[in-house]
Amino acid sequence: MKTMLTGIQSTGTPHLGNILGVIIPSIKITNKLKNASFLFIADLHALIQQKILKLETIKNNTYQITAAWLAFGLNTKKNILYRQSDVSEVTELAWYFNCFFPYKRLTLAHSFKNEKKNNYKKINVGLFTYPILMAADILLYNAEIIPVGKDQLQHIEITRNIANRFNKKIGKKLFLLPKAFMKKDTMSITGIDGKKMSKSKKNWINIFTSDEILKKQIMSIHTDNKSYYEKKNPYNDSIMSLYKLIAPIDRVENMKKKYLQGKYGYLEAKKALYEEIIKKFYVERKKFFSFIENKSLLDRILFLGAKKAKDIANKRLQYIRKSLKLI
Ligand code: ATP
Ligand code: MG
DSSP states (O other), rough: OOOEEEEEESSSOOOHHHHHIIIHHHHHHHHHHHOOOOOEHHHHHHHTTTTOOOGGHHHHHHHHHHHHHHTTOOTTTSSSSEEGGGGGHHHHHHHHHHHOHHHHHHTTTTHHHHHHHHHGGGOOOHHHHHHHHHHHHHTTOOOOOOOOOOHHHHHHHHHHHHHHHHHHHHTSSOOOOOOEEOOOSSSSSTTTTTOOOTTTTTTOSSSSOOOHHHHHHHTOOOOOOOSSSSSOOOOOOHHHHHHHHHHHHHHHHHHHHHHHOOOHHHHHHHHHHHHHHHHHHHHHHHHHHHHHOHHHHHHHHHHHHHHHHHHHHHHHHHHHHHHTOOO
């Protein structure tokens, strides 16, 4: 039986990209698996972005992510929901990987290459070694099913590479090779500016906010400047691509027709998208706001999750230390 693991950085409140790309599909998988899945809130990863993120927001973001998982119905009795920094074993494993992975190979990671291009002086070492910590997140529990967005594909490849190198060096199959799980239509949800929706870019649609703010975000989705009367392209349009993922098929077909016919403005399309989002996530939004008010419950869930994860991590690490002949 394979194990599933996925993580969300505590850099903000989960947005529609995180929800459609990772949260909903992950919960479906956890319900199919007999064994526990691992879901963690990546606050150590979030620290990398401290230049743009106020440190005092990380803990609050952790609560927001916890409440989001619960609002979407994650079963925390069966599965393990934990804060990354509560299981410090992961940083020890990351160190071992650092010592076995070639520097040159890591310089090819997109996360580093892209930042380097823009902002070389502002890069911290954490950003450079981020894929190594991510490999440790996964391999510590020998997870094989990793629901992620498209932006993480390369990091999963690096993780497989690390596992392979380590296994060869040690001479046994210490680590299983993980695989990314993603679906074509949800692996890269576009934000209001037409680029990948990201917490750090704030180009999000955030359902865990007031109706007014949510509406404002949807009204800010970039479109071309075709007038109300003109025919529009439903196949290359941010409103339509979100609407398709949220509305029932008959309403999607209807909107598509209106796009192709003309006499249908983007404003109307945005209003329709807003209505659909409000309807679709009515229960989850209600649940989220009630969980977020109950910090002691969230603390208890995270505490129990950390305890379970730490127990497993500790045993695994002991075995890895032995395999490395450290003890
Ligand atoms: P940040 O801007 O801080 O990196 P983020 O919005 O990219 O935040 P992460 O916490 O980095 O979110 O990612 C959590 C998971 O959600 C990852 O598996 C990532 O691939 C996935 N994900 C992030 N954004 C999207 C998106 N727009 N569409 C689909 N999946 C996404
Ligand atoms: Mg990200």
